[in-house]
Amino acid sequence: MNGFVWLVPVALLMGAIGLEAFLWSMRDGQYDDLDGAAERIFIDTEIDRPLTDPGKGDRSASETDPKQQRQ
Numbered sequence: 001m002n003g004f005v006w007l008v009p010v011a012l013l014m015g016a017i018g019l020e021a022f023l024w025s026m027r028d029g030q031y032d033d034l035d036g037a038a039e040r041i042f043i044d045t046e047i048d049r050p051l052t053d054p055g056k057g058d059r060s061a062s063e064t065d066p067k068q069q070r071q
Contacts, residue, residue: 025031
């Protein structure tokens with residue numbers, strides 16, 4: 001019975017913290033667009049390749065392939 005003396009207040013405090021975190025996320029807008037993220041995977045991107053390093057520039061295959069440079 002002595003365990004309930006401190007377990008009940010700890011459980012109530014944890015519940016209050018969880019409720020406050022949920023209410024904070026609602027106010028912050030975390031649940032505003034639930035369908036947008038799910039449908040975003042169906043949108044095709046125009047360029048399906050890795051991004052290049054801005055310092056190196058965008059080189060084509062002929063500029064980087066030594067075999068094609070000899071021709």
